[in-house]
Structures are given as C-alpha cells and as structure tokens.
Amino acid sequence: MPKPSRAKCQVCNETESKYTCSVCSIVYCSVPCYKQHKGIIPLQDEKPLKALTSLRWPYVPEESAYPDPLTRDDPKPLSLPQYEAIATSKPLRALMTEHPELRDTLKGIDELRGQGRVDALHRALRLNQANNGGRTEEVGEDVLLLRQFAQAVEDAIRGDKQDGLRLQWGE
Structure with missing residues (x-):
C-alpha cells in the first residue's frame, strides 16, 4: 500500500x-x-494575554479572623482578584506598550526597598515638594506618564466602584 x-x-x-x-x-x-x-x-491587533496561571504571583496572605486593631488603618496588601485586574487591564497594557521607558522607570523604583522606594516614588511623581516662592513647579511628560500609570492601576483595582477616592496630585 x-x-x-x-x-x-x-x-x-x-x-x-x-x-x-x-x-x-x-x-x-x-x-x-x-x-x-x-x-x-x-x-494581530492585540497580543494574546498570558494565562494568569503562568504568571509568578506575589504571596497573598490570608486574612486573619481576628484582625489587629492597631494595624486597622495600615495599607492592606492587594488581593488576588486585584492582581488579576491589574494584569488584565487594557489601559495598563496600552501604556506599557506605547511607553517602553515607563517599564525601565518602574523597574528602577522596584529594585529599591523601604523608605528609599517611597522617596523615589515621591520624587518621580513630584509629590511633597516645596513650591518655589508660592508658585508650583511645572511637571514634565515623564511625571504625567507615571501619574497616568498610577491612576490606571487605581482604576483597575477599584473596578466598577467609582465612588472611591481618586488620586490627588496637589495641583
């Protein structure tokens, strides 16, 4: 045959x-x-998203049945659904694709730890800076881009709950 x-x-x-x-x-x-x-x-118009199971997710601790009242007002770690919302956010993906320099800035800040990271974020976003003789400083495109990124992260985390606090840039 x-x-x-x-x-x-x-x-x-x-x-x-x-x-x-x-x-x-x-x-x-x-x-x-x-x-x-x-x-x-x-x-293709858009790259297919990676399966969420293929991503290395950060450790998400389980909430205690008896929360500590002294840490009630401390920032809370993100939950798994919030991480998923960030990972699948189309505005965030678009920002990262259109502005590759943003990735380098974020990596540089992420490599820092503790108060150094907080200070670097404040400098990058031009937060808590004294104004010069009563006038505020002009912010550059890089600062506006980082603020746009921060707002997109907040929007992804908040989801449909649009009544939450908005980021305030002091301007």
Missing part, C-alpha cells in the same frame, strides 16, 4: 509539507519556508 502523500508546502509550493503553523495553520516544509512565512503573517 503506497504511503499517502502530504499537501504541498504553502510557502514554496514545491516540496511536501511536514509542519503546520501554530498561528494560522498553513503547512510548510522547512525552516527557510517557516522564516519566509513568519515575515508575512499579518500582525
């Missing part, structure tokens, strides 16, 4: 195909054909 023939390569149309493209399911025969095809795949 003869071996069934395979379809011809849809890139070179000469050789029998051996492989199938995982994006568009065309068949091709070799690495050169794959590379040629890879150059002509139409770009």
Whole structure:
C-alpha cells in the first residue's frame, strides 16, 4: 500500500509539507519556508494575554479572623482578584506598550526597598515638594506618564466602584 502523500508546502509550493503553523495553520516544509512565512503573517491587533496561571504571583496572605486593631488603618496588601485586574487591564497594557521607558522607570523604583522606594516614588511623581516662592513647579511628560500609570492601576483595582477616592496630585 503506497504511503499517502502530504499537501504541498504553502510557502514554496514545491516540496511536501511536514509542519503546520501554530498561528494560522498553513503547512510548510522547512525552516527557510517557516522564516519566509513568519515575515508575512499579518500582525494581530492585540497580543494574546498570558494565562494568569503562568504568571509568578506575589504571596497573598490570608486574612486573619481576628484582625489587629492597631494595624486597622495600615495599607492592606492587594488581593488576588486585584492582581488579576491589574494584569488584565487594557489601559495598563496600552501604556506599557506605547511607553517602553515607563517599564525601565518602574523597574528602577522596584529594585529599591523601604523608605528609599517611597522617596523615589515621591520624587518621580513630584509629590511633597516645596513650591518655589508660592508658585508650583511645572511637571514634565515623564511625571504625567507615571501619574497616568498610577491612576490606571487605581482604576483597575477599584473596578466598577467609582465612588472611591481618586488620586490627588496637589495641583
């Protein structure tokens, strides 16, 4: 019984195909054909989101049944749904895609610990700075971009609850 023939390569149309493209399911025969095809795949409007299970989530402690009244007003860690809201936020993804320099700024701040991180954030956002003789300082595009990012994070965390506090920049 003869071996069934395979379809011809849809890139070179000469050789029998051996492989199938995982994006568009065309068949091709070799690495050169794959590379040629890879150059002509139409770009999608939006990159598919990674599965949330593939991300390294930060540790989220369980809430105590008996909360400490002394820490009642302390900032609370984010919950898993809040992390998911940040990870899937389209405005945040758009900001990070359109402004690659924002990623470097955030990485630099994230490498700091304790009060150094807080001070760096305040400097980057131009918070708590004395005004010069009664007039406020102009903020640059980088500061406005960081503030836009902070607002997008807050919006992602808040979700549909639009009655919460808004970030105040003191201007």
